[in-house]
Every structure is written in C-alpha cells, then in structure tokens.
Amino acid sequence: MAPTHVLRCCQRGLAWIPVVFIALVVCWSYYAYVVELCIITIINTGEKIVYLVFFHLSFIMFVWSYWKTIFTRPANPSKEFSLPKAEKEQYEKEERPEAQQEILRRVASGLPLYTRTGAGAIRYCDRCQVIKPDRCHHCSACDMCVLKMDHHCPWVNNCVGFSNYKYFILFLAYSLVYCLFIAATVLQYFIRFWTNDLPDTHAKFHILFLFFVAAMFCISILSLFSYHLWLVGKNRSTIEAFRAPVFRNGPDKNGFSLGFSKNIAQVFGDQKKYWLLPVCTSQGDGLTFPTRLVNVDPEQPTVILQTDCSSKSVEDGSIPQSPLSDSQNRLLANDHHSSDDHLGIDRRDTQPSNTMP
DSSP: OOOHHHHHHHHHHHTTHHHHHHHHHHHHHHHIIIIIIIIIIOOOHHHHHHHHHHHHHHHHHHHHHHHHHHHSOOOOOOGGGBOOHHHHHHHHHOOOHHHHHHHHHHHHTTSOOOOBOTTSOOOEETTTTEEOOTTOEEETTTTEEETTOOEEETTTTEEESTTTHHHHHHHHHHHHHHHHHHHHHHHHHHHHHHTTOSOOOHHHHHHHHHHHHHHHHHHHHHHHHHHHHHHHHHTOOHHHHHSOOEETTEEOTTTTOOOHHHHHHHHHOSOGGGTTSSSOOOOSOSSOOOOSSOSOOTTSOOBOOOSSTTOHHHHHOOOOBOSSOHHHHHHHSTTHHHHHHHHTOOGGGOOOOOOOO
16 A cells, blocks of 8 residues: 555645646636637737727736635634643543533633634644634645635645635636636637638537537536625625524624625725735735624634735734724724614624634
C-alpha cells in the first residue's frame, strides 16, 4: 500500500484536472473565435474590429478573475483562536465533553464569538486545533479551517471563502458575459453554416461547436451566478443557506443580514468604482462580523475590523481591541433606529449570539 503522503500528492494532482479542462476549453474558444471566426470567416473589417475589441475585454476580465479565484489562498483563523499550550494539554487529557467545553468556554471568553453549535457548545476544530471564528468551517479537501467558508469549488481547485468570494462572484459574472458575447455574435454565422449559406471550410466545425459550448456554459453559469447574487443580497454563505447559524437566541438564517446595500458592501466594499475589478475591497478581516441581532455583546470583546480582506490581523494573528470597529460603524451606524424598527428588534432582547454548527 502506498504511503499516505504519496496518495495525498496524487489526490492533489488529480484535483487540477477540472481546472486544466476549463483552461483548454478557454484556449480553444479563443482560437476558434479570433482565428476561425474573426480572421477567416468574417469579411467586414469594421465588424472584425468591434468583435475583437469587445471579445478581448471580456476575455481579459474573465481570465483575471478566474486566476485570482484559483490562486488566492483561503484565509485561516489567527493564532488567538488556538488554545494556549497549557489549556491545549489539559483539553487533550480530558475525556469528559463537559470538562472540555469548560476549557473552551474559558478560552473563548476573550474572543469575539457570537455563534455556536446547535447544542450551544463552543465550535472547536479537532483537526486544526482552533476555536472556529464566526462563519468559519473546516474544509476536508483543503484540510484547513477557512474564514467565512462558502464551499469548495473543484472548478477552481480552491476553497471559496472570505479571501476570494468577491473574485468568485466576478469570475461567474465575466464568464457569463464571455459566453453570452460569443453566443450572440456567433449565432448568425452558426445559422449560415447550418443552412449551408456559407461554403464548407475547416472553420465550420469550430463555429458550430463554439456556439453549442457557449450556450451550454451560459445556461449552467447563469443559474449559479443568480444563486450567489441572491446569497450576497441576503449576506449568507452556501453553508448558511442550508444550515442556519445558531446564535444565543437560537438559529437565525438572517442573523448576519444588515440590509441589501450593506450586505453588498460587505463583499464588494464601499467604493463602487472597484466593484467590477478583481481586487481586494471586501470589508472586515473575516474573523468577526456585525449582526442584526446585536451591536455589542457585553460578554464578548469586540475587535477592529480591517477594511482590507488581506488584513494584517489575519496574517500576524493580532486582534486589536476596540468598542466598535470601523467596518461595524459603517455598516451599523446609518439609520440605526429606523433599521431596528424595520427588523422588529426589541432592544431588551438584543443579546449576542454564538457560532454555526
């Protein structure tokens, strides 16, 4: 039997097959559109130029966002969420779950946690040996805990989470634009080849097949893109859409929703001029998130949320203390009283909550 590390290397190599497949399809589509359609088939020079300009714009944005989604490393919990050495040894020696939870509660009392398991316990990853921050989950494929994990996507061979969720949305958007543009501009030549209005050449196969592939991908991407836009508007991850996060007041699928505009800003940032670019503009640091249930938890410390999704607090493990973070102030300050009335929140019940199962 092969050693475990050999099997792991083989598994990692095989995981790139979907990405290589997509890359080959994209390379072929580039050749088929630019060479076979624009250079060989289309006669009108003006039409060629217009098609080539818009094609390359969509192609560049598609490849850029796809690259960023693939090669942006998932963000992980900082060292503050790891058990100190003494507590870790004590936790490993304990066999009673109640005693283990008491250790975790003692350590978690100094952390910004609002969500817990369905049973009300502190969420702890035995594999990574860290207390899970809100919205953090362990990915078995990546073998790590991922901040604000959405899902593991085989088509990018990466975990989609806090660090690259914006890139993933833009990848879906620009791939849809890319397929739509190809299908729309190829359609008339597809019909002319299909009805034998154009002479049979080697370009015929490429153009016929190009239309079918673009249309097929367009349909599949449209449904996925629409679903994730809905998730962004609701401020949910795919995991949270299927299993509501559990707060101190119980499960609440809308617990992290702050209203449509603020939900959008949390993923795409405050500056709209950067929304369509695959650059980091997401709000927060991925370790803590404002909720609609609470502003400040009297039993938990609050933290400064960086306005850069590649914030140093995730990298160096520092969680500076502050009454309310800048991101929370931006998201929660505007129309605070009116939003409370709209959500039907009784201020006597505004107590914080705890992590997802």
